[in-house]
Amino acid sequence: MKSSHKGFADGALFALNVFILVLLLAGNSLVVPQWLQPAGRLHPLVLHFPIVILMLAMLMEFFRFRPEFVDEKLYQSFTNYLLVLGALFASVTVIMGLLLSREAGYEGSNLQWHKWFGVGVAFVGYGVYLIRNRERYTATIAKTGAIVTIFCLIMAGHFGGNITHGDDFVFGPIMDKDKKQVPINEALVYRDVIAPIFEAKCQSCHNADKTKGGLKLTDEESILKGGKKGKLFVVGNPQISLLLQRIHLPEAEKKHMPPIGKPQLTDEEKLLLYFWVKNNADFKKKVIDLPATDSLRIIASSFLKPAESTEETYDFSAASESDIKKLNNNYRVVYPLAAESPALAVNIYNKSTFNVKALEELSPISKQVVSLDLNKMPVKDADLKAVAKLENLRRLVLNFSDVTGKGLKELGGLKNLRSLSLAGVKLTPADIKQLSAIKSLTELAVWDTGLKPADFHSLQAGNKQLKVLTGFKDDGKPVKLTNPELKNKAVIFSESYPLQLTNPIKGVDIRYTTDNSAPDSARSLLYKRGTVLTQSTVIKARAYKQGWIGSDTVQFNVYKCRYTPDSVLFITRPDDKYKGDGAKTIIDKELGGTSFGNGKWLASQKDLEMMMWFNKPIEMHFLELNTMRNIGSQIFLAAAIEVWGGPDKDHLKLLSTLKTATPHKDDPFGLVPLTCKLKAAQTVSCLKIVAKPLKTVPDWHPAKGKPGWVFMDEVFIN
């Protein structure tokens, strides 16, 4: 370095530092002329030079006295150049910074710290430069100077950053921003809805450090005060409020807020601010105090935590996972109430495997169980001792257990119990008094306990919040019984028929007749188990019970069929649509039911002839053919039935002929067994049955002139 240059640099450095001193001492009284302001605003640009240069210079200064560098000419003089350059830039930057800080909007602790560290950099850097070639300058001093300068540099940089970008700019994205969501029922309009908007979008320029436009948006007082241009809003009138005007200006507009390049307000946020001002810009109101239809509340409730999930917080710690796992088995389910909740619910099932151990084993989780379901378990009074140890129990279901009133006193110690279900447990009014010890109780289910609502008055007097659920009460109006049912699987039998009539309602009398007359409650036979029928019978039955209305009359037909042919064949085939399962349909012991199209019926419009064989000769008295009459569907009774019999198919004799009466228009639908009686008992091995349909349908029928259909589903041979 030429000495003239060096001298100039030294001089300038000295002058600048003196100027800094003057600026610092003059403080607030100094007014920055307008033409100098651009110089101040260059501060954020220039400051990068001293950072880099001084950093490098101080690093070299730090190692300056190392033996390998001490005699390096280049090293020593280069360090000197760097130092003087760095100190110069530092001083210039400080001066610019001080000028800038005089502008409006810069204040606060970040600024103060930045200022003093910045000044520190300039002074210490200059100091090091001044003394670094003195005699007494040692390695220790060099190192100390370097460290102090670098420290000041870092701190000045840090606080400077905070001023321009806001606090936590660097680590913001990775810091846990997941602030606890506020449940809607606790949220305040300002604190939880409006303030977060200011915080996110406005406060980087309108905070305690940096009050652009004289506006601070950090607290109620400053918000109400407004900025240089006046108050922020006219309460209740968003249209003429400055805040709303500024945020709604077109983005290109200079006064648009937030300025271009900064994060903009979303439409929702603009709306929220609008409604807030419209609702008188209240700072204290709760969100739920607004009417449910209020737009602000509707928008706010979309991002606030819903009130219903304000979960109860439990002050106990979670049970160990392995304990929970161990306690879970096929008949005892232990599960957490919710993810990350320490509270547990326990359900116990299966009467036959229940014993008190199922409860005693819960001791490792006795703190955590808040809900216990013992519905229909044979829990004894003594077992409740184990239940009483579950100190945090909120809900207990003892419906239809074996507990009696005496056991209830065990529950007195459950200080957190809120809901207790005792349906189906037999209790006396005295038993219920024991529950008065449980002050926390809010719901008590006592249906079917034998108690009346009046029995709970004293309990409810002591606990105003208690809701007693007594449930259904029979209003005494008689109810109609359901019909008797025939429980037997088959309705066709060969020898005897153990009649099984039932009704699902307990204590019902079933009265029946076998003579086709209507049953009544006095004279008709009372059905008893063990009743046996030996003949085909038409049973008409009705159910009766004291205090109930008798059921409808129902009819059951049961058929005796002594002999079943061993084989059967068609001689003439039935109609293709109604051929059932072939000829065996007639002897399959299955009736066709009321629907003719279900494939269980055989039918024809021509003579239907069938042949049957018996391996052993039978003694036949009569034969019944079960047929259908459904005149609307052109199904008539057979006009005639012929029964032929003999030892084999070549020696058959006509044994019986049945002719039916001429059909009448009003003949009802029915399943009609047609009986062909033999004059005398006959021993036969082979039978032929001929069913002749009605030749021509009578004139009153729409299908007049055509042949009728004959339908049959079963034959009974006795």
Add this chain to the structure above:
Amino acid sequence: MEKDFLESRLNINRRRFLSRLSLGIGSAALGSLLIPDLFSGKGEEAEADFIAGIPNFAPKAKRVIYLFQDGAPSQLESFDYKPKLREMMGQELPPSVRGNQILTGMTAKQASFPLVGSFYDFKQYGESRAWISDLFPHIGKIADDICIIRSMNTDAINHDPALTFFQTGAQQGNRPSMGSWVSYGLGSENKNLPAFTVLLSKGKGNGQGVYSKLWSNGFLDSIHQGVQFSSGEDPILYLNDPEGLNRHERRKMLDNLAALNDINYKEFGDPEINTKIQQYEMAYRMQTAVPEIMDVSKESDDIVKMYGPECLIPGTYAANCLLARKLSENGVRFVQLYHQGWDQHNNLPQEMAGQAKDVDQASAALVTDLKQRGLLDETLVIWGGEFGRTNYSQGKLDAANYGRDHHPRCFSVWMAGGGIKPGMVYGESDEFGYNIVKDPVHVHDFHATILNQLGIDHTKLTFKSQGRRYRLTDVAGNVVKGIIT
């Protein structure tokens, strides 16, 4: 297997490791640029947001009983009182009211759309003074226990898609049923019974079928499928042991089968094998648990009078309601009933009276019964069909005989218990009962609300299938906060 591991280890040496690493880091960097959340830790979290079997937050309801009225009962003869329609009987539906609503093929070609008021009168019930038709006197008596939503709406206008939409959250029918989602989300409370059961009944009215796709597990594990309980001797098909096989033999057989399956599992590690073992075991335990539940002989006379004596006749709606209570009481998470026969395109006054008689008393009894056992708080009962019916008559309008076509824009359902506000009416339709004027509740909202009551955040209950995460509420649904206590 072992050989593969060895080979894989030998394939890695230092050089390969480093060259791969550089590639890996490069692609990770690229990946993080393309998928911003890749390293934020949020992705992981989102996955972990939902742990199958545990609610997100403490639930109000632990169980659901859904009384589905299949075929779509008319809201105008049940819970949505519209005196204006009686005043305007026979007058034309104003086009301004109909707007751009598309009609079904059944009435689209109808020359006129005569408005028709309810054949049945309405009365106000309870402290809530809710209007309920004379067809439902028993439900009227529990008016203070239920929340009637008069502003339901759906996307579909025909039975199958609408029913499928209600049951699965989508109209196409390849998704898991709501009950399956709940089973997946909450797990089983009682390991001896399926978490999701289905009960069917049929009224005499014009009906629409129900089919097993409605209670299918879709892409969820098959353990979440709805199990149908039928009336008759075998409530669950194939549950009983074959004749001649005693329980001891069955146990031995299951043990040996499990041992074989276990060997298979160790070899292939397919989780479905474990599911299978579990299902066999559950079926074994169900063999004792189910007969106990199906046995109604111990029910008291009071219960019979409450539900009506029909409740003792298997296969009736009343019997299914009673059974639903018993299943629910025993920890079945989701009991789905279907009562068929609500599709009154004609002959509505008569058919609907029959349908209402089938369900009125037993539906009300179920709510009362749960309440008196202290279980209504934790059991959510839902009553409703797949859509509503038109305010104009389908076919010829007669003073005592008319029909109503499908109407998706507005209809009524009610809920009770499970943290739903009792004694309230939510939402409002216009005076024609055609459009919603206040607080609409879409099917997605309905689903979101039900899941919410069960402690599940509907946006977090997801299952990844074929590269996409699915939800019951698809990408929609808002919890209806107005009906929640």
